[in-house]
Amino acid sequence: MARLRFPLIVAVALFLTGLALTAALKDRHYMLLSLLLLGAALLPVFLRLERRKLESRELVLLAVLSAIAAVSRIPFAALPSVKPVSALVILSAYVFGAEAGFIIGAVAALVSNIYFGQGPWTPWQMFAWGMAGLSAGWLRNSWWMKKRGGMLLFGFLWGFLFGWIMNIWYIISLPEAFSWGLVMTAYASSFYFDLAHALSNVFFLAILAGGWTGVLQRFRRKYGLLQD
Template sequence: MLRYRYPIFIALALFVVGLALTAALQDRHYILLSLVLLAAALFPLFVRLERRPIESRELVLLAVLSAVAAVSRIPFAALPSVQPVSAIVILSAYVFGAEAGLIIGAMAALVSNLYFGQGPWTPWQMFSWGMVGLTAGWLRNTRWMRSKIGMMAFGFIWGFLFGWIMNIWYIISLPDAFSWGLVAAAYVSSFYFDLAHALSNVIFLSILSGSWIKVLERFRKKYGLL
């Protein structure tokens, strides 16, 4: 994993640059920037898989999991911040690794916004859910993540981190001059939404973790995927 760390950090740097450009451009060219950020998200996967032949069924698996994560947002559209996307990304990364988690998280945001609406917030959601998958994959072999309680705690923490990252886009996009009072107001006003996301992650992980991990592990071992 160490030899892939630098390419991953390069991809993260590309994400940060892209996010800054998106905030500056606001509503202009955000779809193009989303595609650029998606390419940056795919970069670590390309680096990892170019060293061995890649099978079409592995790409199909990533596409299917991304689609499942994206579609899972729709039934909960009426409940702000309540969605199983983060839980699905975490479980996928737990079984298939950090690179797969990064791809699934980023693509889930891009694809689901075809229904919810694309905008300058899309790259930030791609980055946030990509980081959920990436960190879950990095920590998957730790005692913390191998415990169901630990995995639920991980999901709870990321419920808040996700909202805090999205708050950065919100603050930068405001026409008012920057102030720490504005920052404090933004984070305080988002608390209940972040809490709803964190609690929903705990609930969905508690429900899905057992069956999903068994099914995904069976696919991974049977077909030698990723």
């Protein structure tokens, strides 16, 4: 288990290093940083090649799931914080594991911002959605995630965690000097947006958890996709 988790831990460490650089870079070079973080997200796949050769259909599956998650943001563009991306990332990780979840979350953020607009927030969204998938994959065999109510609660919590991660970028980007009052104001201001994200996660998970998960599990069993 430790051998399987090590590449993901390295990828997360690289992401945290990249996000720390955003404090110095501010609005500069964010696209280059996003591409470098994309490479970090794909690191587990590259290291997996040492254990066994990945089949082309497995790479296609990751690309398709990332594209679906990215495109799913567009129909809900008019509704702030209401998006099925988190639910799709969580369910994909639940079926295919932490590696897939981390990659799908990070790639979905980068690709969807081709439509919504790239910016210094992109690396933070890549990290937030990547971590949603990573944690869902690591917990997928727990009694909590195997229960429908547990999965819905997990999605609800990640609605807030996503917003809290993005608040860090918001606070760093402000010209004002850091203060705990500024932190409290930022987190209080985002509460209703975070709540909308959390409730939308519950809604989309409740709708998709049965059929979508069943389809992915059948693909995984039939074709032996993304199995160690």
